[in-house]
Amino acid sequence: MRDLFEAIAIRARRPGFRGCAFVKAASEFPEESSRARVVALAHKRELRKRLLNLCRTIGAHQLDVLSNQSLMLIEGAYSTAGILGKRDAVKATAKAAEALIDSAIA
Numbered sequence: 001m002r003d004l005f006e007a008i009a010i011r012a013r014r015p016g017f018r019g020c021a022f023v024k025a026a027s028e029f030p031e032e033s034s035r036a037r038v039v040a041l042a043h044k045r046e047l048r049k050r051l052l053n054l055c056r057t058i059g060a061h062q063l064d065v066l067s068n069q070s071l072m073l074i075e076g077a078y079s080t081a082g083i084l085g086k087r088d089a090v091k092a093t094a095k096a097a098e099a100l101i102d103s104a105i106a
Helices: 002-013 021-028 035-057 063-084 086-105
Strands: none
Touching: 002 063, 002 086, 021 035, 021 063, 035 063, 063 086
């Protein structure tokens, strides 16, 4: 789980990084039936499923809680890196992830 957040930090710091393409596509096509929105939703559901499996692997006590919190951290890091500055967004995300993971496995 910690490795995942390290990978997110690396991705968010890359030159030209502009956030999640799925979120951007969904925001450009807000109709629920639009193909872009359907694909974006499928991607986020799959991401949440994978996070849930990671939470299970590390022995988290409340799997749904940690997986949802992790998803929100990821989305927040991706959407704010370009606004707050990559270093600040990534640093805040890493600290929050550490706290959530430590709490979930304590």
